[in-house]
Amino acid sequence: MIDRTLTEELKRWAEKADHKPLILRGARQTGKTTLVREFGKAFDNFIYLDLEKQENRKIFDSNLTFSDLLASIFYHSGTQRSNNKVLIFIDEIQNSPAAVASLRYFYEEAHDIHVIAAGSLLESLIDKSISFPVGRVEYLYLRPCSFKEFLNATGEDKYLRFEGIREIPIYAHDKLTELFNRYTLTGGMPEAVQKYAETRDMMVVNNVFRNLITAYSDDVEKYGRNSSMVQHIRHILNSGFFSAGQRIRFERFGSSGYRSREMGEAFRALEKALLLELVYPLTKPVMPAVPDVRKSPKLIWLDTGMVNFMAGIQKDIFNTKDITGAWRGIVAEHIAGQELLTIDNGISTKRYFWVREAKNSNAEIDYVFLRNGLLYPVEIKSAKGSRLLSIHLYMDGAPHNVAVRIRTSPFSVDNITTQKGQKFRLINLPFYMIHKLPEVLDSVS
Numbered sequence: 431m432i433d434r435t436l437t438e439e440l441k442r443w444a445e446k447a448d449h450k451p452l453i454l455r456g457a458r459q460t461g462k463t464t465l466v467r468e469f470g471k472a473f474d475n476f477i478y479l480d481l482e483k484q485e486n487r488k489i490f491d492s493n494l495t496f497s498d499l500l501a502s503i504f505y506h507s508g509t510q511r512s513n514n515k516v517l518i519f520i521d522e523i524q525n526s527p528a529a530v531a532s533l534r535y536f537y538e539e540a541h542d543i544h545v546i547a548a549g550s551l552l553e554s555l556i557d558k559s560i561s562f563p564v565g566r567v568e569y570l571y572l573r574p575c576s577f578k579e580f581l582n583a584t585g586e587d588k589y590l591r592f593e594g595i596r597e598i599p600i601y602a603h604d605k606l607t608e609l610f611n612r613y614t615l616t617g618g619m620p621e622a623v624q625k626y627a628e629t630r631d632m633m634v635v636n637n638v639f640r641n642l643i644t645a646y647s648d649d650v651e652k653y654g655r656n657s658s659m660v661q662h663i664r665h666i667l668n669s670g671f672f673s674a675g676q677r678i679r680f681e682r683f684g685s686s687g688y689r690s691r692e693m694g695e696a697f698r699a700l701e702k703a704l705l706l707e708l709v710y711p712l713t714k715p716v717m718p719a720v721p722d723v724r725k726s727p728k729l730i731w732l733d734t735g736m737v738n739f740m741a742g743i744q745k746d747i748f749n750t751k752d753i754t755g756a757w758r759g760i761v762a763e764h765i766a767g768q769e770l771l772t773i774d775n776g777i778s779t780k781r782y783f784w785v786r787e788a789k790n791s792n793a794e795i796d797y798v799f800l801r802n803g804l805l806y807p808v809e810i811k812s813a814k815g816s817r818l819l820s821i822h823l824y825m826d827g828a829p830h831n832v833a834v835r836i837r838t839s840p841f842s843v844d845n846i847t848t849q850k851g852q853k854f855r856l857i858n859l860p861f862y863m864i865h866k867l868p869e870v871l872d873s874v875s
Contacts, residue, residue: 431464431468432461432575432579432582432583432620432623432624433579433582433583434461434465434572434575434579435576435578435579436465436570436572436775437465437468437469439570439775440452440465440466440469440546440570441472443568443570444472444517444544449541449544449568450537450566450567450568451533451536451537451545451546451547451566451567451568452544452545452546452547452567452568452569452570453546453547453548453552453562453567453568453569453570454466454546454547454548454569454570454572455548455552455569455570455571455572455704455777456548456571456572456573456704457573457703457704457705457732458550458551458645458646458649458703459550459619459620459621459642459645460572460573460574460619460620461572461575461620462548462572463521463548464620465572466519466521466546466548467519469517470517470519473514473515473516473517473544474514474515474516475509475514475515475516475517476516476517476519477503477504477507477509477516477517477518477519478507478519478521479503479507479518479519479520479521480521480522481520481521481522481523481524481525481526481529481549482521482522482525485506486506487525487526487529489502489503489506490526490528490529490532491526491528493528496532496535496539496540497539499532499535500540500543503518513542515544516542516543516544517543517544517545517546518536518543518544518545518546519545519546519547519548520545520546520547520548521547521548521549522548522549522550523547523548523549523552524549524551524552525549529547530547530561530562530563531563533545533547533562533563533566533567534563534566534567537563537566537567538566547567550649551649551652551703569777570775570777571775571776571777571779572775573618573771573772573775574617574618574619574620574732574733574768575618575619575620575623576618576769576772576865577609577610577613577769577772577862577864577865578590578865579618579623580609580613580616580618580623581609583623583624583627584609584612584623584626584627585627586609589602589605589606589609592606596841597841598840598841600840603840603860606860606862607751607838607860607861607862608751609862610753610860610861610862611747611750611751611753612626613765614734614738614747614753614761614762614765614861615632615735615738615744615747615748616632616635616735617733617734617735617736617737617738617768618733618734618735618768619638619639619642619733619735619736621638621642622635622638622639622642622733622735625637625638632744632748635735636739636744639735639736639739639740640739642736643667643736643740646667646705647664647667649703650663650664650667653699653700653702653703654696654699658692659692659695659696659699662688662692662693662695662696663696663699663700665683665684665686665688665696666683666684666693666696666697666700667700668684669683669684669685669686670683670684670706670729670731671731671736671737671740671741672684672740672741673729674729674730674731674737674741674760674764675728675729675730675737675760675761675763675764675767676728676729676760677726677727677728677729678726678727678728678729679726680693680694680697681693704732705731705732706729706730706731706732707730707780707781708727708728708729709727709728709729709730709767709780709781709782709783710722710723710725710727710782711725711727711782711783711784711785711794712782712783712784712785712798712805713725713784713785713786713787714787714827715784715798715805715807715824715825715827715828715829716805716827716828716829717803717804717805719782719798719800719805721780721782725785728783730764730767730768730781731764733768734761734764734765734768737761737764738761741757743756743757743761746761747761751838752812752838753765753838753861754810754811754812754837754838755812759810759812762810762836762861763796763810765861766796766797766808766810766836766861766864767781767796767797769861769864769865770797770799770808770864770867772865773864773865773867773868781797782797782798782800782805783795783796783797783798784798784805784807784820784824786820786823793819793820793823793824794820795807795808795809795820795821795824796808796809796810797810799834799867799871801867801868801871801872802871802872802875804829804830804875805828806830806832806833806834806871807820807821807824807825807828807833807834808833808834808835808836808867809821809833809834809835809836810835810836810837811835811836811837812837812838818835818846818856821833821835821856822846822848822849822852823848825846825848825852825854826848826850826852828854830875831852831853831854831855832854832855832857832871832874832875833846833854833855833856833857834856834857834859834867834871835856835857835858835859836859836860836861836864837858837859837860837861838860838861839858839860840858840860841857841858841859841860841863842858843855843856843857843858843874844856844858855874857870857871857874
């Protein structure tokens with residue numbers, strides 16, 4: 431069992447006096463069911479309703495009053511309602527609109543009962559064929575495992591004792607770098623992490639990736655609204671991993687003859703299913719963070735381990751000590767973006783990058799990180815020969831004096847002056863400390 435950090439969020443939710451039914455969102459196979467089952471052990475009674483099963487769907491689809499519905503749930507689970515602490519987990523809730531509608535009554539009439547709902551295809555159906563009671567539910571988001579969760583799963587969590595220490599001993603730095611490289615190789619899909627922890631065998635892990643891709647491909651008919659869109663989505667799943675971490679154009683994507691509009695719709699369907707994110711650029715270094723959706727987005731997939739497998743680049747990562755040199759630096763940028771996303775479990779959390787709007791300019795910053803109302807530039811660079819021209823241009827217009835460079839070298843802070851005389855502090859952050867970025871920014875700022 432992988433110790434997921436979202437468990438702490440679940441505990442806080444359960445302890446709130448005004449808690450609402452919780453919708454646990456996340457892509458398929460990110461471990462939602464396993465997480466809730468484990469969390470349910472903290473309750474006196476845990477009732478699991480899988481709505482893939484007809485007998486469980488029938489409970490909700492029988493047009494019962496809410497009081498009779500509640501009595502039926504307890505009866506079928508063999509549980510007696512009492513003052514004990516109860517958690518009801520409604521899995522695959524998208525199979526019953528009546529179950530979705532019932533969530534408002536759990537909030538209004540059975541506030542003593544804790545309810546969590548989830549579903550493997552929930553994301554692609556929200557706002558399409560089901561609608562959750564507005565104001566009567568709350569949300570949490572489960573993503574692939576972070577580097578910290580990877581360390582816990584693989585028994586290397588002893589290195590977490592260096593949390594918060596900037597001057598990490600060189601032996602710990604080397605080991606943490608090696609472990610992060612291994613995390614980059616396997617990615618964060620829970621089953622892949624679990625298999626790696628058990629076997630340390632990438633051939634076994636690759637079987638997990640094969641099954642994941644097959645499962646996603648089998649779901650394509652449920653993502654697409656017609657046969658043409660299904661075909662476009664299949665094309666993205668077959669060829670899109672080769673464009674991971676890169677800016678893309680919808681028109682004729684992946685050497686196809688498909689037009690921009692139809693490919694855009696297919697990409698957005700997969701984005702809604704949380705299998706990928708289309709990351710659009712900002713053109714200003716100041717708030718508000720309004721992306722320019724007219725410009726080409728970057729394609730960031732759900733998990734870097736899947737990208738490595740599908741793009742056939744695992745050997746490059748396995749044999750390197752510095753991931754910034756693997757696959758022209760794309761892998762390092764992709765895993766950095768994945769780690770940045772684990773910092774916040776919010777549903778609306780988005781990633782951005784920056785491009786200079788000046789004519790004929792190719793200045794670009796890999797990511798922009800929002801913290802305390804400021805937009806910090808984040809570049810992923812190798813330790814040697816790093817050119818910082820884009821960061822200099824960004825900082826000339828920024829309302830603060832801190833930038834971030836993520837690389838393999840140990841933590842440090844440089845004092846830099848741009849050609850226009852703007853002074854700023856450059857945080858050099860090792861990959862294994864990405865999750866500490868908010869705290870580091872607060873301390874340096």
